[in-house]
Structures are given as C-alpha cells and as structure tokens.
Amino acid sequence: MxxxxxxxxxxxxxxxxxxxxxxxxxxxxxxxxxxxxxxxxxxxxxxxxxxxxxxxxxxxxxxxxxxxxxxxxxxxxxxxxxxxxxxxxxxxxxxxAQNDNAIIHISAKLANLYAMFHEEVKAHEGFNFCIHHLEAKIKQGADDFDTLALYSLILSWFGDFVHGRGDFTKSLALFKQSHEISVKINGKHHPHSLLQLNNMAASYTLMNRLEDAVDCLNTALVLAQEVQMDDGMKDLPYYFINIANVYLTQVEKSANDAKELLKMAESSCREALKCAKLVDNRDALIQARKCMKQINSMQAL
CATH class of the missing domain: 1.25.40.10 (Tetratricopeptide repeat domain)
Incomplete structure (x- = not known):
C-alpha cells in the first residue's frame, strides 16, 4: 500500500x-x-x-x-x-531523424538567421538542405498538411533570400511554387497564399513586368476583402501601398501617362491610409503617409 x-x-x-x-x-x-x-x-x-x-x-x-x-x-x-x-x-x-519536420523547420530558421548575418553560404546551404529533404519526402508519397505547409513556408523564405540578392527570376519561381502549395492546403484566401501574391508582385516589379505586378496585387486585394481573415486584413494596407508604388514606378518610365498614374497611386494610397487606421496597423500607417508625401511632391513638379 x-x-x-x-x-x-x-x-x-x-x-x-x-x-x-x-x-x-x-x-x-x-x-x-x-x-x-x-x-x-x-x-x-x-x-x-x-x-x-x-x-x-x-x-x-x-x-x-x-x-x-x-x-x-x-x-x-x-x-x-x-x-x-x-x-x-x-x-x-x-x-x-535528420529529415524529421522538426529538424527541417529549425534548420530553416537558422538559414533565415544566417541570411540576416549576411552569411550567405550558410544560408544557401541551409535552405537547400531543407528543400532537398522535403522534396525527397514528397517524392516518396508524403502528402500530409504539416509537410506541405512547411515546404510552402520554406520556399517563401528562400524566395525572400534570393530576391534580396537580386535573382528575381528565381524568387518569382519560388513564390509561385509556394503559392500553389498554399492554395492546395490552405485555400486561396489564406494569409500565406495572399502573401505569396504580394511577393510575386515584388519580383514582377523589379523585372519591369508592372502589369503582372498590379494583377497579383489586385487579386490579393479582392481575395483579402472577400473573406476578411484577421491576418489577411492586417496586411491589406500593404497591398494598397505596393500598388501605389508600382504606379509610381510606371510614372518614372512613362511621362505621357504621369498625371493619370499619379491619380491612381493617390487613390491606392488613400485606401491604404483608411485600411491602416481601420485595422490599427501603425507600421502600415507610417508607410502610407510616406507614400502619400512622395505622391504629393511628384504632383507638385
């Protein structure tokens, strides 16, 4: 007893x-x-x-x-x-095991850290390690949510890494792949799916494919407002700011349409200000005001 x-x-x-x-x-x-x-x-x-x-x-x-x-x-x-x-x-x-999702996730976080340190070789090796093991698992039949979600996340992180180093063609391909997987497992309205559209727009802009950039951002705006998930709505002001910035890029390239493009940029920026206040996103509010200031100075020329 x-x-x-x-x-x-x-x-x-x-x-x-x-x-x-x-x-x-x-x-x-x-x-x-x-x-x-x-x-x-x-x-x-x-x-x-x-x-x-x-x-x-x-x-x-x-x-x-x-x-x-x-x-x-x-x-x-x-x-x-x-x-x-x-x-x-x-x-x-x-x-x-070395190819367990827990190990892969930590390795990806480390790769992100090395990117911040500007230790590019370590970062590149880390991302390649993660993607290699995840692709091997998927080829062997892994189709579970956790594995695919991790794959989509790491493709996006790697896309950010190569985008920051000027390889916009590769970053676009990675963001597209991440978006495709996210839509499959999360749906097209999920914040991660919307983020990839925004990322794709960033790559398109720097590849001078400005119409494609606007299309991606407009799609993200429509989808975010259809469902109004918390995270998606918090990002909404950034999509408007990014559209405004694409229009401003077009202004620099086309003096003939400058007046109309500035009007469109101003309209997007006003929407960004309104959304930022609505969702109480201080950072987006600062960015939107900065964008509006730039538009006003360009209109004054």
Missing part, C-alpha cells in the same frame, strides 16, 4: 507540474503578444526549470523553441542561433 501510495503521489506531482508549465507557457505567450518580451522570457525560463525538474522532455523542447523564437523576434540573433542549435542537438541525440 505504501509503494502504491508513493506511485500515485509521484503521478499527481508530475500532473500538477505539467499544469504549472502549461500555465506559465500561456502567460509567456500573452506577454509576447503584448510585446512584453522580457517578461515573456522570464516566464519561459521558469517553465523550463519546472520542465527539467519533472524531466518532461517534450515540454523542454517546446519551451526552448519558444525562447529561440523570442530572441529571433527581438533581434537577439546570436542568442537565437545558439538556442536553435542546442535544440537541434537535443532532438538528434533523442533519436529524431
């Missing part, structure tokens, strides 16, 4: 310890959403200590990943790199 009682007591302690960890993680996420990053990190450290005390390995991995993401978002790049590498080592030592 004494042994049984001790066993039950240990199980209760473990359960209460797990509940405590979950509660602290929830509080950390809430603090993160409120941009209270220091408080969020402190709560995650407490949760990690509790996870070590009850030897809850899944919780440890989850918390370290959250801590790394926190560091990543607050610009503490070196700390994020160390946490991601430590987490990957722990997963591999626990027997997780």
């Amino acid at each position: 004494g042994i049984l009682g001790a066993k039950v007591d240990n199980e209760n302690k473990e359960q209460s310890g797990e509940e405590k960890i979950i509660h602290m993680i929830k509080l950390a996420k809430l603090s993160h959403e409120r941009k209270e990053f220091k408080k969020s990190e402190q709560l995650l450290h407490l949760a990690l200590r509790a996870a070590y005390e009850i030897q809850h390995h899944d919780a440890q991995r989850y918390i370290i990943d959250d801590m790394a993401n926190n560091a990543y978002e607050t610009g503490n790049i070196k700390k994020a790199e160390k946490l991601f590498i430590d987490l990957m080592k722990q997963l591999l030592s626990d027997g997780v």
Whole structure:
C-alpha cells in the first residue's frame, strides 16, 4: 500500500507540474503578444526549470523553441542561433531523424538567421538542405498538411533570400511554387497564399513586368476583402501601398501617362491610409503617409 501510495503521489506531482508549465507557457505567450518580451522570457525560463525538474522532455523542447523564437523576434540573433542549435542537438541525440519536420523547420530558421548575418553560404546551404529533404519526402508519397505547409513556408523564405540578392527570376519561381502549395492546403484566401501574391508582385516589379505586378496585387486585394481573415486584413494596407508604388514606378518610365498614374497611386494610397487606421496597423500607417508625401511632391513638379 505504501509503494502504491508513493506511485500515485509521484503521478499527481508530475500532473500538477505539467499544469504549472502549461500555465506559465500561456502567460509567456500573452506577454509576447503584448510585446512584453522580457517578461515573456522570464516566464519561459521558469517553465523550463519546472520542465527539467519533472524531466518532461517534450515540454523542454517546446519551451526552448519558444525562447529561440523570442530572441529571433527581438533581434537577439546570436542568442537565437545558439538556442536553435542546442535544440537541434537535443532532438538528434533523442533519436529524431535528420529529415524529421522538426529538424527541417529549425534548420530553416537558422538559414533565415544566417541570411540576416549576411552569411550567405550558410544560408544557401541551409535552405537547400531543407528543400532537398522535403522534396525527397514528397517524392516518396508524403502528402500530409504539416509537410506541405512547411515546404510552402520554406520556399517563401528562400524566395525572400534570393530576391534580396537580386535573382528575381528565381524568387518569382519560388513564390509561385509556394503559392500553389498554399492554395492546395490552405485555400486561396489564406494569409500565406495572399502573401505569396504580394511577393510575386515584388519580383514582377523589379523585372519591369508592372502589369503582372498590379494583377497579383489586385487579386490579393479582392481575395483579402472577400473573406476578411484577421491576418489577411492586417496586411491589406500593404497591398494598397505596393500598388501605389508600382504606379509610381510606371510614372518614372512613362511621362505621357504621369498625371493619370499619379491619380491612381493617390487613390491606392488613400485606401491604404483608411485600411491602416481601420485595422490599427501603425507600421502600415507610417508607410502610407510616406507614400502619400512622395505622391504629393511628384504632383507638385
């Protein structure tokens, strides 16, 4: 009876310890959403200590990943790199396969970090590693949501990377592929699908395919307003700003239509201002005002 009682007591302690960890993680996420990053990190450290005390390995991995993401978002790049590498080592030592989605996702985050460091070789190798393993899994028949969602995400990240280095033809192909997969698994109205249309427009603009850029952005605008998902609506002002910027690019190339193009740019910019206020997007509001200032100065010439 004494042994049984001790066993039950240990199980209760473990359960209460797990509940405590979950509660602290929830509080950390809430603090993160409120941009209270220091408080969020402190709560995650407490949760990690509790996870070590009850030897809850899944919780440890989850918390370290959250801590790394926190560091990543607050610009503490070196700390994020160390946490991601430590987490990957722990997963591999626990027997997780190199081509497991968890390893691939962390590798992609590291590749993004290396892109920020301007360590281009490491970034390129990281993205190629991820895409190679995901394509191999898909060729072998993997068709689950998680694998395809991860593939679409990494194609988009790699597209951003090559776009930033001036290879707009390749970035366009990557954004198109990411969009195609996202539409398949998420639907055409999903924020990630809309983001790829916006990304495609950015590549088209720098390839001087301005009509294609406007078509992509107009499609994104129509789809975002049809369903009005929270994330999609928050991005809506940027689509209007980007359309305005495409028109401004056309002004520089065609003096004959300058007056009409400036009117169209102004109309898009006003919509951006209205949407930014509506969804309370401060960054978009600043960008829209900057865009309007540029339009006004061009109209004054």
